[in-house]
Amino acid sequence: MSDLSDLTSFVGRQAEVDQAGRQLSVSRLVTLTGPGGAGKTRLATRLAQDYVDDARFIALDSLRDPGLLAQTVAAELGLRDVPDEPTSRVVEFLKDKSLLLVLDNCEHMVQACGTLVGKILDAAPDVRILATSRHVLGVGGEQLLPVNPLPVPQVRNGKLVGDSSAVTLFADRAAAAAPGFEVTEDNQETVVKICERLDGMPLAIELAVVWLRVLSLKELLARLDDRFRLLSRGEQTKPARHQTLGATVDWSYELCSPEEQALWSRLSVFDGGFTLAAAEAVTAFDSFEILSLIAGLLDKSVLIRDTAAMSRATGCWKPSGSTAWTGCAKPARRTSSVPATADTSSNSAARSPRNGSGTSNSSWSRKPAGNTRTCARPWISACPTATG
Ligand SMILES: Nc1ncnc2c1ncn2[C@@H]1O[C@H](COP(=O)(O)OP(=O)(O)OP(=O)(O)O)[C@@H](O)[C@H]1O
Numbered sequence: 543m544s545d546l547s548d549l550t551s552f553v554g555r556q557a558e559v560d561q562a563g564r565q566l567s568v569s570r571l572v573t574l575t576g577p578g579g580a581g582k583t584r585l586a587t588r589l590a591q592d593y594v595d596d597a598r599f600i601a602l603d604s605l606r607d608p609g610l611l612a613q614t615v616a617a618e619l620g621l622r623d624v625p626d627e628p629t630s631r632v633v634e635f636l637k638d639k640s641l642l643l644v645l646d647n648c649e650h651m652v653q654a655c656g657t658l659v660g661k662i663l664d665a666a667p668d669v670r671i672l673a674t675s676r677h678v679l680g681v682g683g684e685q686l687l688p689v690n691p692l693p694v695p696q697v698r699n700g701k702l703v704g705d706s707s708a709v710t711l712f713a714d715r716a717a718a719a720a721p722g723f724e725v726t727e728d729n730q731e732t733v734v735k736i737c738e739r740l741d742g743m744p745l746a747i748e749l750a751v752v753w754l755r756v757l758s759l760k761e762l763l764a765r766l767d768d769r770f771r772l773l774s775r776g777e778q779t780k781p782a783r784h785q786t787l788g789a790t791v792d793w794s795y796e797l798c799s800p801e802e803q804a805l806w807s808r809l810s811v812f813d814g815g816f817t818l819a820a821a822e823a824v825t826a827f828d829s830f831e832i833l834s835l836i837a838g839l840l841d842k843s844v845l846i847r848d849t850a851a852m853s854r855a856t857g858c859w860k861p862s863g864s865t866a867w868t869g870c871a872k873p874a875r876r877t878s879s880v881p882a883t884a885d886t887s888s889n890s891a892a893r894s895p896r897n898g899s900g901t902s903n904s905s906w907s908r909k910p911a912g913n914t915r916t917c918a919r920p921w922i923s924a925c926p927t928a929t930g
C-alpha cells in the first residue's frame with residue numbers, strides 16, 4: 543500500500559474535502575475527476591489520511607496491463623497465495639471489511655477498474671471506494687467530484703482578494719526552490735499573473751517555480767508564452783507524466799480515440815471556449831458526431847462545460863485548462879486522418895502549438911475577432927465568455 547505521508551505542504555481544498563465527506567456518506571463510490579496535475583491524487587491522499595475508518599490507498603498509475611489489475615489490488619491489500627482468480631480473492635477479502643479503498647489514477651484502465659469496483663460494491667456493503675481518474679468510471683451510483691485548478695486571487699488596492707490557494711502553493715514551492723523567496727506587496731501582482739497564466743494548475747505551478755533558481759519573477763512571467771518548453775524540468779522522482787507539462791497532456795491524449803484526438807487537434811485553433819457551430823466550422827464531422835466526441839472529451843476531463851457562457855449561448859465548452867489546448871500533442875504526426883474541412887489544411891488548426899504554430903506567416907498572425915487563435919476564418923463563432 544502506498545505511503546500516505548506528506549513530503550510537501552497541502553494547500554486549500556477545504557470545500558472539496560467537505561464535499562467528498564458528504565458524497566461518501568451517501569454514496570459508496572466517489573470519483574475525483576479533473577485534468578492532469580489538478581490535484582486529484584493529492585486530495586485523495588488527504589481524504590484517506592483523514593478517514594475515520596481504515597483506509598487503503600492503491601496507486602495504479604504505473605500499472606500498464608488491465609489484466610493485472612485484480613492481482614495488483616490483491617498484492618496491495620497484502621493477500622498472499624492469490625489463486626488463478628484474484629478478483630474473487632479480493633472480493634472475498636473485502637466482503638466483511640469496513641474501510642475506504644482508494645484506487646488512484648484509474649483513467650488508463652477504466653473498464654477494468656469499473657468491473658472490479660462493481661464487484662466489490664456488490665459484495666462488500668461496508669466498503670467505500672474513492673477513485674481518482676481523469677476519465678469517469680461510468681459505474682452505476684458513481685458520484686463525481688470535479689477537482690478544478692486552485693483558485694487564483696485578485697490584487698485590489700495592494701491586497702490579495704479571494705481564495706489565495708494558488709499563490710500559497712506558489713509561495714511554498716518557490717521558497718523551497720529559491721530559499722528566502724517570499725510573496726510581498728511588491729511582487730504579489732507578478733505572482734498572481736503567473737498563477738493566472740498557469741490557470742492555477744498545481745502541477746504547472748510546481749514546474750514553473752523551479753525556474754526561480756535562474757530567473758526573476760518578471761522573467762519567468764515573460765517566458766510563459768513558451769510554456770511547453772519552459773515547464774519541462776520536473777523532479778526526476780516524480781512519475782514521468784509529471785516531469786513535463788507536455789507529458790501530462792500526452793497522457794490524456796493517449797486516452798482518447800483517434801476521432802477524439804482529431805477533434806481535440808482541430809479545436810486547438812481556439813484560445814478558449816467554443817460553441818458547436820464553431821467546432822463544426824473547423825472540422826468535417828457532423829453535429830451529432832461532434833456532440834458525441836465532445837461527450838467523450840468531457841468524460842476524459844479534456845473539456846469542461848462553460849456554464850457561464852451556456853446561460854447566454856447553447857452548448858459552450860472550454861479546455862479544462864488553457865494548457866490542455868496548447869498541448870494538443872504532436873498533431874502534425876497524429877492528425878493525418880483528421881477530417882478537416884477543405885480549406886483548413888494550411889490553417890493553424892492543423893499545426894501543433896508545441897511544434898511551433900508558425901504564426902510568423904503574416905496571413906496567420908492577425909488575431910481575429912472572438913477567441914480564435916491566429917485563425918484563418920474569423921467568422922467562427924466563439925463562446926461569449928471566452929478571451930477576446
Ligand atoms: N492542494 C494541493 N496542495 C499542495 N500541492 C498540491 C495540491 N494539489 C496538487 N498538488 C501538487 O501538484 C502536483 C500534481 O498533483 P496530483 O498528482 O494530485 O495531480 P493529479 O490530478 O492526480 O494528476 P494526474 O491526473 O496526472 O494523476 C503534485 O506534485 C501535488 O503534490
Ligand SMILES: [Mg+2]
Pocket residue numbers: 582583584646647674
Ligand atoms: Mg493522480
